Amino acid sequence: MLLDPVAGLGQASGFRKLGNVVHQDSSDFAIRLRESAQAVNGALETLLAPQPLDFEVLRPPRLLAAMRHATLNGGKRLRPFLTLETARLFGLNSSLAMNGACAIELVHCYSLVHDDLPAMDDDDLRRGNPTVHKAFDEATAILAGDALLTLAFDVMAREQTHHDAMVRSGLVLGLARAAGLGGMAGGQMLDLEAETSQGWEQEAVVTMQAMKTGALLQFAVEAGALIAGAGREERHAIKRYGAALGAAFQIADDILDAQGDSARLGKAAGKDADRNKATLVGTLGLGKAQAICAQKVEDALAALAPFGARAHVLAAAVKFTAARDH
Amino acid sequence: MLLDPVAGLGQASGFRKLGNVVHQDSSDFAIRLRESAQAVNGALETLLAPQPLDFEVLRPPRLLAAMRHATLNGGKRLRPFLTLETARLFGLNSSLAMNGACAIELVHCYSLVHDDLPAMDDDDLRRGNPTVHKAFDEATAILAGDALLTLAFDVMAREQTHHDAMVRSGLVLGLARAAGLGGMAGGQMLDLEAETSQGWEQEAVVTMQAMKTGALLQFAVEAGALIAGAGREERHAIKRYGAALGAAFQIADDILDAQGDSARLGKAAGKDADRNKATLVGTLGLGKAQAICAQKVEDALAALAPFGARAHVLAAAVKFTAARDH
Secondary structure, X not given: OOOOOOOOOOOOOOOOOOOOOOOOOHHHHHHHHHHHHHHHHHHHHHHOOOOOOOOOOOOOHHHHHHHHHHHOOOOOOHHHHHHHHHHHHOOOOHHHXXXXXXXXXXXXXXXXXXXXXXXXXXOOEEOOEEOHHHHOOHHHHHHHHHHHHHHHHHHHHOHXXXXXXXXXXXXXXXXXXXXXOOOHHHHHHHHXXXXXXXXXXXXXXXXXXXXHHXXXXXXXXXXXXXXXXXXXXXXXXXXXXXHHHHHHHHHHHHHHHHHOOHHHHOOOOOHHHHOOOOOHHXXXXXXXXXXXXXXXXXXXXXXXXXXXXXXHHHHHHHHHHHHOOO | OOOOOOOOOOOOOOOOOOOOOOOOOHHHHHHHHHHHHHHHHHHHHHHOOOOOOOOOOOOOHHHHHHHHHHHOOOOOOHHXXXXXXXXXXXXXXXXXXXXXXXXXXXXXXXXXXXHOOOOOOOOOEEOOEEOHHHHOOHHHHHHHHHHHHHHHHHXXXXXXXXXXXXXXXXXXXXXXHHHOOOOXXXXXXXXXXXXXXXXXXXXXXXXXXXXXXXXHHHHHHHHHHHHHOOOHHHHHHHHHHHHHHHHHHHHHHHHHHHHOOHHHHOXXXXXXXXXXXXXXXXXXXXXXXXXXXXXXXXXXXXXXXXXXXXXXXXHHHHHHHHHOOO
């Protein structure tokens, strides 16, 4: 079974303590996430294989290599995990949600490539490896991001992704809205603008983060529900879960940057303050940011309540998200 | 009638002579193209309106302004024209193909923004105006391109674009394939690689150009046929037309760069040779390139033969494409 926890294989999973959140199931969860990541990596490897598809003349080797560098890089694969596990919550064999899950991860990977560019966050390292524009060059990195974003929509619209074209269209629409002007790209714009302005209010930071990070995480769970054919009320509950998880994720990220060490993060720590980034740690201080993060975890767990014990993996996921150390 | 030629309004349309191509209907065609562009501009204006849509918290003003700068800029709107006219050839009121036509134009506009970046073709002017990274900054230009590409898929997947979700999914898939690794983005990568290599063969130049420029032009006509519900054989014929038109367009572009003047082009001329760009003019010389361009026009007209006189607008379009002076 692809995503079942492997009993007795528990090991230290590096969770930090966070407020009053109890980390039950944490080592089981870490194993489950790792196994899911292996399956996702296999599927991404297939999507980015060197052979051109039947409609393609060729897959230009340098561009494909940059796309692979950006994608097959040891990421946690949290977004596809959320899609697969949400689909499973609604009774779908998670392998049937794999294409949709991978499409979302491709969007995440594209966003990292473009965010790392010199004109944006100017990062040389990503997960301990050179960023795409360092390993290749800027032009190649721009194009690799573009092609990954485009491939995400290609994958989402494929017949293998879902037998019902209405669902496929809905997935494309949801992905575009999570990623675009009113979502991730718009949030990144606001984030960059914050660097040259002063005194952002809490509300503005929350909006920016909900767009930049929250929208795609929320869509990752929503996509699982869509693919599995969940009902309207179930989808509503799962969206609430996704929104709270997205918020917890980004605040945890800000806390990590303020507290973390670069070696574990695989990227430079402490850069948010150096760059005058808008974060809740910066706006409210570390203690209040931690309290809000813990509250978001509680909100996410409350949204899962209707699903009872069936939702224990998604419950563990939000705890992991808020308390991760890298 | 939105796209009907206006009788008696003929005026000098600036066509160059090209081989043995006869420019019948050229002034009618120029009027028709201009009227179509006005309708497309109106639709694009609506898509890029400042008001957030119901699912959006906000449309970040700076990013939206950059997207508008990139899009509402006086372009010829050739791609949407081809979509609208192809839909009309198959009996559809062209306004019903407007969303699909606009989605394709958004992809075209995104590609220009990214191609103009300093790390790519490094152009300061586009249609006589500052390019997006000049009018704003590089980070904003990267994000504006990303958000335009994403918006294209959003628009393509909307229910208003076509009532049948199978058609919407097919449009998304076709657009992604025309734009991605095996299409436009891949072609741009090859184009950049050519700048630092020597002695490209004709075949390699043709492949690169078919990916970089041809794929999206071909899809523009194909999309019109898909939206209008054309049959398999009709779609096959129209794809042949699109492929030949795409090739003619790019060769004409190379000829324009070699011969044109910057003021009329709205961008610097003569840059291909300076940059060691792979072009058929560079590989085969001007005369042979012109002959191939004329042959492509003939191929396109031959593909239209089954449609008889009904296809006279598309026939004029390929002649315009090959003989345009900007």
